[in-house]
Amino acid sequence: MTVGPAAILAQGIVKRFGKIVALNGLNLEVQGGELFGLLGPNGAGKTTTINILSGLVRPDQGKIVVAGIDCTRRPRSAQHLIGIVPDENNLYPELTGLANLCFCAALYGIPKQERIERAERLLADFGLKEAAHRRFGEYSKGMKRKLTIAAGIIHQPPILFLDEPTTGIDVQSARHIRQLIAELHRAGITILLTTHYIEEAQRLCDRIGFIVAGRIVRTDTFLCGLFFPVQRLPLWLRFLSFALPPTYGADMLHQATGQTRLLPLSFDLSILILFGLGLFLLSLHTINRRWII
Numbered sequence: 560m561t562v563g564p565a566a567i568l569a570q571g572i573v574k575r576f577g578k579i580v581a582l583n584g585l586n587l588e589v590q591g592g593e594l595f596g597l598l599g600p601n602g603a604g605k606t607t608t609i610n611i612l613s614g615l616v617r618p619d620q621g622k623i624v625v626a627g628i629d630c631t632r633r634p635r636s637a638q639h640l641i642g643i644v645p646d647e648n649n650l651y652p653e654l655t656g657l658a659n660l661c662f663c664a665a666l667y668g669i670p671k672q673e674r675i676e677r678a679e680r681l682l683a684d685f686g687l688k689e690a691a692h693r694r695f696g697e698y699s700k701g702m703k704r705k706l707t708i709a710a711g712i713i714h715q716p717p718i719l720f721l722d723e724p725t726t727g728i729d730v731q732s733a734r735h736i737r738q739l740i741a742e743l744h745r746a747g748i749t750i751l752l753t754t755h756y757i758e759e760a761q762r763l764c765d766r767i768g769f770i771v772a773g774r775i776v777r778t779d780t781f782l783c784g785l786f787f788p789v790q791r792l793p794l795w796l797r798f799l800s801f802a803l804p805p806t807y808g809a810d811m812l813h814q815a816t817g818q819t820r821l822l823p824l825s826f827d828l829s830i831l832i833l834f835g836l837g838l839f840l841l842s843l844h845t846i847n848r849r850w851i852i
Contacts, residue, residue, distance in 0.1 A: 572621035583773035596764035605753035642711035652696030667714040701732025
């Protein structure tokens with residue numbers, strides 16, 4: 560990862576919807592070329608954060624800088640530099656996959672021949688070439704999600720917002736989408752990813768921010784992902800990491816005596832190591848007993 564100056568900066572963001580405080584003094588900084596994960600439960604403020612940073616919603620208070628452009632008073636001034644993939648698929652069901660991508664490219668003023676070439680290339684890269692002339696409404700959930708991501712990068716933006724890109728789709732499609740996100744990251748795109756799957760954030764992100772009740776309560780790296788990649792774990796630990804539910808340890812934040820507390824970031828790995836150590840000691844104890852008998 561090549562890290563540059565801050566590509567996304569939010570300071571003291573406050574947003575209210577009536578009596579509901581969606582964001583309560585949120586502070587966020589994402590470096591250029593970084594894949595930053597915003598991890599939190601439903602209703603924590605992840606989607607509102609994306610909408611404000613992308614200029615779709617105006618904040619009540621705070622400062623926003625995207626790609627070096629101050630968007631505080633002009634929230635849409637940097638929209639040509641960002642790609643947005645919302646949590647709901649937002650393409651036209653009556654149009655084909657190719658037509659949807661070409662339409663999105665036309666919105667950014669891309670010439671006709673170039674937008675066709677870009678659309679065809681993205682369809683091939685995302686494994687949708689054979690479905691290019693099928694209507695979007697006939698796509699499976701996984702295919703719809705892929706095409707929505709392709710539409711978000713048709714204008715080749717340096718910054719990409721992904722709002723829960725793998726929620727509600729099958730395991731195989733989710734795995735493919737994670738591979739596509741990793742490829743975009745390697746290409747140097749700055750990505751802000753929201754999710755409530757701790758395993759997804761662990762596998763993809765350089766850093767994560769834990770968001771609770773509209774505030775980021777902690778930002779850090781994943782020790783497990785940086786220093787102990789799953790691919791380098793022993794087979795028995797790797798098996799356990801996949802055998803556990805995908806959301807195992809996802810509820811890292813809980814309320815206690817009115818204060819937000821955090822479990823260590825290496826919580827999942829620690830549990831796996833302790834569990835494996837317990838199994839090892841148990842096996843030694845069993846062998847010793849049999850030897851004595």
